Amino acid sequence: MTWRTAASATPHCLTGCAIGEILGLVIGTALGWSTAPTIVAAVALAFFFGYLLTLIPLRRAGVSWGTAIKLALAADTVSIIVMEIVDNGVMLVIPGAMDAGLTNGLFWGALAFALLVAFLVTTPVNKWIIGRGRGHAVVHAYHH
Structure with missing residues (x-):
């Protein structure tokens, strides 16, 4: 298993997580929610979009719904968990990031930085998982 393979699998996870994470944080921030419900929404949406980008x-490719759901769960769960812990953790430790409004550069800068850190942390995790025939390795045959 090469770093290149892991680095190419991680953006897939990052894309789904980023869509959900951004949407959840934007919704929570726009509605004036406190940190906890905003993060819950962001994480739930990250899992939804992460799995959706594998299911589609x-x-x-003609895979049945039942099999596709099992494959998506096997392929993405660990990667999404790691990515969500990291990117939300980064957002929480940057002073004021979760309280900054949508028009504040701190919010968007912190979010971009959080997603970058999540990518950097999740890539070696994906390398390890794929090297053991798990993670994105279970859906690789369907990507062609």
């Missing part, structure tokens, strides 16, 4: 190509 599997369904297009």
Whole structure:
């Protein structure tokens, strides 16, 4: 298993997580929610979009819903968990990031930095998982 393979699998996870994370943080921030419900929404949406981005190509490849869901859970769960812990953790430790408004550069800068850190931390995790025939390795055959 090469670093290149892991680095190419991680953006897939990052894309789904980023869509959900950004959407959840924007919704929570726009509605004036406190930190906890905002993060819960962001994490829930990150899992939803992370799994969805795996389900779509599997369904297009003719995989049944039941099998596609099992494959998505096997392929993405650990990666999404790690990514969500890291990016939300970074947002929490940057002073004022969670309280900054949507028009504040601190919010967007912190979020971009959090997603970058999450990518850097999750890539070696994905390398380890894929090297053991798990994670994105279980759906690789359907990506062509």
